[in-house]
Amino acid sequence: MDALTLIRDFVCSHSEIDREKVVPEAVLAEVGIDSLMLLEVMFEYEEKTGVKLPEDLPTPVTVQDLIDQLDRLAPGSAS
Amino acid sequence: MSKAPRRVAITGLGVVSPWGSDVDGFFDRLLAGQSAIRHYTTDDGHLSMSMPAVHCPEFDAAREVGRASAAMDRSAQMSFAASSQAWRQSGLPISEQPDRGAAVYWGTALAGTLTYEQGYREMLLKGRERVPPLSLILGMNNAAASHLAIHFRLGGPCLTYTIACASAAAAIGEAWQAIRDGRCRMALTGGADSPMSLAVVRAWEALRVLAPLGERGAEAACRPFSSDRAGLVLAEGAAALVLEDWEHARARGAEILAELAGYGSTCDASHLVKPSADGQYDAMNQALANAALAPADIDYLNAHGTATREGDPIEIEAVRRLYGAHAAGLAVSATKSMHGHLMGATGATEAVVCVQALRRNAIPPTAHLERLEPACEGVEHIRGHGVERTIRACMSNSFAFGGSNSVLVIRQPSGD
Numbered sequence: 001m002d003a004l005t006l007i008r009d010f011v012c013s014h015s016e017i018d019r020e021k022v023v024p025e026a027v028l029a030e031v032g033i034d035s036l037m038l039l040e041v042m043f044e045y046e047e048k049t050g051v052k053l054p055e056d057l058p059t060p061v062t063v064q065d066l067i068d069q070l071d072r073l074a075p076g077s078a079s
Numbered sequence: 080m081s082k083a084p085r086r087v088a089i090t091g092l093g094v095v096s097p098w099g100s101d102v103d104g105f106f107d108r109l110l111a112g113q114s115a116i117r118h119y120t121t122d123d124g125h126l127s128m129s130m131p132a133v134h135c136p137e138f139d140a141a142r143e144v145g146r147a148s149a150a151m152d153r154s155a156q157m158s159f160a161a162s163s164q165a166w167r168q169s170g171l172p173i174s175e176q177p178d179r180g181a182a183v184y185w186g187t188a189l190a191g192t193l194t195y196e197q198g199y200r201e202m203l204l205k206g207r208e209r210v211p212p213l214s215l216i217l218g219m220n221n222a223a224a225s226h227l228a229i230h231f232r233l234g235g236p237c238l239t240y241t242i243a244c245a246s247a248a249a250a251i252g253e254a255w256q257a258i259r260d261g262r263c264r265m266a267l268t269g270g271a272d273s274p275m276s277l278a279v280v281r282a283w284e285a286l287r288v289l290a291p292l293g294e295r296g297a298e299a300a301c302r303p304f305s306s307d308r309a310g311l312v313l314a315e316g317a318a319a320l321v322l323e324d325w326e327h328a329r330a331r332g333a334e335i336l337a338e339l340a341g342y343g344s345t346c347d348a349s350h351l352v353k354p355s356a357d358g359q360y361d362a363m364n365q366a367l368a369n370a371a372l373a374p375a376d377i378d379y380l381n382a383h384g385t386a387t388r389e390g391d392p393i394e395i396e397a398v399r400r401l402y403g404a405h406a407a408g409l410a411v412s413a414t415k416s417m418h419g420h421l422m423g424a425t426g427a428t429e430a431v432v433c434v435q436a437l438r439r440n441a442i443p444p445t446a447h448l449e450r451l452e453p454a455c456e457g458v459e460h461i462r463g464h465g466v467e468r469t470i471r472a473c474m475s476n477s478f479a480f481g482g483s484n485s486v487l488v489i490r491q492p493s494g495d
Contacts, residue, residue, distance in 0.1 A: 012146070013146060013149050014146055014147070014149045014150055015146050015147065016145055016146055016147070036212070036213070036216065037150075039212035039213075040211060040212050040213050043211050043212050
């Protein structure tokens with residue numbers, strides 16, 4: 001599963017926000033992902049991929065920021 | 080000079096019940112003497128549950144609460160659903176900014192027990208090392224109250240009462256006191272519990288106070304005041320009431336369903352689980368005095384009546400003592416015989432029953448009461464089916480492990 005799909009699925013299951021509003025340039029807080037929900041998204045990502053996210057990740061502002069972070073840490077990623 | 084106490088109007092009701100989220104439908108079933116108690120089973124090997132219980136299979140959180148339900152424990156979902164009904168009936172708007180004159184007073188005994196148990200299962204049975212980050216937020220005792228405050232923009236006190244089986248009655252009573260004293264203008268109040276976690280059920284079983292299936296089957300498992308009563312039946316659900324300053328409700332043209340007229344609160348201060356007629360008597364007496372009513376003004380008592388061997392006779396002893404010559408003509412029923420014991424929510428559910436009894440001038444029965452316990456004689460037990468009766472005022476008793484007693488008096492909304 002790619003990171004954008006995971007984020008969209010999460011938003012649709014936790015809020016009334018439409019899936020199509022979860023676009024890369026959207027601000028996370030404006031699509032219902034506040035600091036608390038960000039922890040839950042990261043937990044879901046770890047559960048689904050087996051990747052342990054580091055504790056010191058910078059706080060992402062937009063959906064694209066979060067996608068970039070998750071993609072960099074995804075299995076098979078070069079970094 | 081102190082101000083005169085304010086009157087408190089009830090302008091909205093809501094329930095999550097085993098027969099759906101509909102106050103009138105719930106009350107109709109009770110009037111007909113129908114029991115919602117079923118044989119509740121889970122299939123989990125040596126950790127399975129099998130007992131009479133009341134479950135709400137029709138409750139659909141996604142439909143009744145929406146996607147926000149994903150961040151709520153089941154008891155908070157039920158709180159939200161019942162409160163939404165009550166709010167709609169009240170006709171109150173939701174303000175844009177938090178309303179400091181509007182409060183939440185909520186009751187729950189077990190709150191997020193299902194969430195916590197899920198965490199234990201994940202770690203101890205599945206070998207996981209951690210639980211989802213939302214677990215704490217879902218499970219905390221004040222989660223439901225906070226969700227209600229956020230959604231309905233209630234910016235005054237947001238308080239959760241947890242005194243076992245008297246939790247919701249205490250929450251309603253304390254909301255009454257706050258409005259009566261002028262500390263807030265309105266309150267969303269009530270309670271919820273969803274107690275069917277394995278640890279909670281096993282703990283109740285260990286106390287030997289849960290009713291067994293017995294020869295008469297699950298539906299008749301809870302028999303308050305009966306000589307063959309065999310214990311209580313766990314139930315899940317929620318109930319909500321909107322309380323308002325009487326003049327506020329009148330000024331906006333709201334339909335006043337009933338008046339919450341009195342509240343009594345005592346503690347036996349004698350034993351953790353053995354009830355005291357003295358403590359119960361004093362709580363009922365306080366509630367009557369606060370309502371400025373005499374025993375003869377009460378036409379219906381919704382008893383705590385859990386069907387335990389010890390509890391029922393003590394309650395009736397206290398009732399006989401308080402009501403004196405009027406006791407023999409006092410209509411009494413224990414509706415837990417049909418909707419079960421909703422733990423921290425039971426006082427709210429039974430307060431809704433009382434408001435409905437007043438509105439419909441009809442009294443629901445104690446179901447399955449065929450052989451009256453001699454020690455429970457001395458009042459008019461309504462048995463089998465409901466009866467039509469002019470009701471001026473009701474009393475609702477809620478008594479808890481720990482010795483807390485909470486009593487509400489609700490009356491017809493007459494006068495200015």
